Amino acid sequence: MAAPPRPRFYDLTTADGTPYHRIARMPEAGLVTSTVVQTCVRYAEAERCRFCAIQEALGVVPDGTLPVKRPDQLAEAVHAAVRLDGVRQVSLTTGTGAGPDRGARYLARCVRAIRAAIGPAVPVQVTCEPPADLAALGLLRAAGTTAIGLNVESLDDRLRRRWLPGKARVPLAQYEAAWEHGVRVFGRDHVSTCLLIGLGERPEDLIEGARRLVARGIHPFVVPLRPTPGTIAYRDGLTGPPPERVALITRAVDALLAAHGLAGGAGMPRRAAAVG
Template identity: 60%
Template structure:
């Protein structure tokens, strides 16, 4: 069912009526959708999951925001502005990390192997291709192979390369956690074994560095134990929507893995990694009924899984952008985020407690702003 929640407005329209009001959840949701005008040295284009954003620190919190030259929000001289008016909030772009200037012994720039996310997260896509990337299977919001096509990254990162980059990023730039995602493979582990090899190498090189792995539910759930044993401290198993019709429309390939299989994987992951050490993305704006989305998030919380609520954005290179899909209304983002944050607070579940991963970083979600 399509509940038509995505607004007809362009992301750069309609924010002009919002009065300046500090940096509350409404403003956080507005900048998540409308973006900011800023010159940000730390950016990423394409790639897996939400991308095409600039990394900034606003009111002391790392945020990944769309860079939109026509947005009424801007960052200038250390402040967040709305239509040129100072909102009274400190805001600065994340500085370019030093590790971007290094190159591996075999001649690969570190910046092609891993990127800085937010102010202190090292992120990499171990395998930059996905078995589901060809239409009609491809997720409509995903651009994982576009950065490969643009020659901004390598197809497969080796454990040795990632260990080298992680060591430098921690030493030179104060990185505090690492996120490793992967495109899905055709194998029954869906790419998890590659992740395990890379985690092992990174943790050996930087003992104590919290690392999150992200993959589809593997057919053999014992692989989750291998990831934990390799040294991963948290795991993201991302479903994006709990609504089967939305899943078939937005993630047709992944939707062949049933919700029941996701639930089995989450349960096993919670058993292996622990309560609030497992997360999933829930995208706001795919057309799911907001009440059902919030109820689904509550069910996840009761399983010990952190629902990382993120506004959908039509990124360059995605099928969604090609087909003219629009970002959700900021008010919808705000409403869903506030209700999920309240459920998280009631359960005592904080993203920051995960230590590694998107929930711990929080830059792509307004949940931290709402107390989640």
């Protein structure tokens, strides 16, 4: 299979001379993505999610990703991607910040700048930890965000403490409150969460958790964990889940989504990728 052509916007720079490819990436046709803050307060060894490598890209090459992308830089890069490469969807994520908004307010500033540059037509999805201050979700919506991902990874507190030691201190009740408020703000099928396959869950438990989410209008993406270099899980020799388990869970969750009419609203990811 031939490699996809290099996006045309990669060859341009911002007004301050920053190459666009250090600000945003185009992992597939029609989609531009950016991790607006490439650092996380939970990245110390004892706190880090064992499958996370968010900071590993920093300093690897001199011309690599920026630790923090400014709103004006993002607006320029995304505008160029829409104009030159036919981008039809924007997805922004962030490492967790120290403040109670968990980085949501900075994401709102970025979305507002992007909207000013590209207008209302292209969906913009963001992903962050549930903010302690739920008003931040309203700020994201007012800025022009179309859909939001609030990724829990597991609904089992035992597995959360093992795999996400820092993030596990955010109680599941806070996720529940954010999902519920998110559905009120963004609408059904415009709030998503990630449930990882391969943390040691029983398939029936994961499927039942997905059923409860779908019934409330929340779109669960079930994602196989395949550890990548730079993660603690990779260092520890973890392998991905068996294909038959992934197939069983995926078929069951797809059926739940279809039964409740959740097909992925505007701005929602078209598919979920393996995490690692």
